[in-house]
Amino acid sequence: MNTELIELARKYVEEECKKESNFFGISAYNYHFVSTVRYARQLAREAGANEEIVAIAAWLHDIGSIMGDYENHHTSGAEIAERFLAGQGYPKDKTEAVKHCIIAHRGSKDIPRKTVEAECIANADAMSHFDNIGSLFNLALVTRKLETEEAVKFVRGKLDRSYKKLTLRAKIIIKPKYEAAMLLLK
Secondary structure: OOHHHHHHHHHHHHHHHHOOOOOOOOHHHHHHHHHHHHHHHHHHHHHOOOHHHHHHHHHHOOHHHHOOOOOOHHHHHHHHHHHHHHHOOOOHHHHHHHHHHHHOOOHHHOOOOOOHHHHHHHHHHHHHHHHOHHHHHHHHHHHOOOOHHHHHHHHHHHHHHHHHOOOHHHHHHHHHHHHHHHHHOO
């Protein structure tokens, strides 16, 4: 496993998250990326997926969004990842696997996930939302400037959509958090 490259990807994302141009602020790193990577690696180990591909893709999965392209961050993120990985001399076949994970991670776009690694990233991305409900409220109230009722609806909707897109294994892991959140946000 290329731990040096995984660490470079982590540092790259952290630095991009620290920039003032990042709409989501450093909390995207602290409360989304870190959690996503943790879940992705757990799922990769359990599924026998390539943990190196999964770890790199987990760090880079939302890079397009934090660099300003939220609407198409799955495609712009894959392009950014390709340039980043090419600059590190990463093999083309592995780069393509990382790009597929990034492109296919969006539940709202219904893009087929052709690999177990892509399933790991899509699941981990959604699962991370349940660890960081406070950051979802921050996104709703502070960043998007929603009123309280709208913010509750936004968070509840985000969590419900996230749960519904999970595979069975991921649902089993996250179900207690999902049920607790839905009870509190009722």
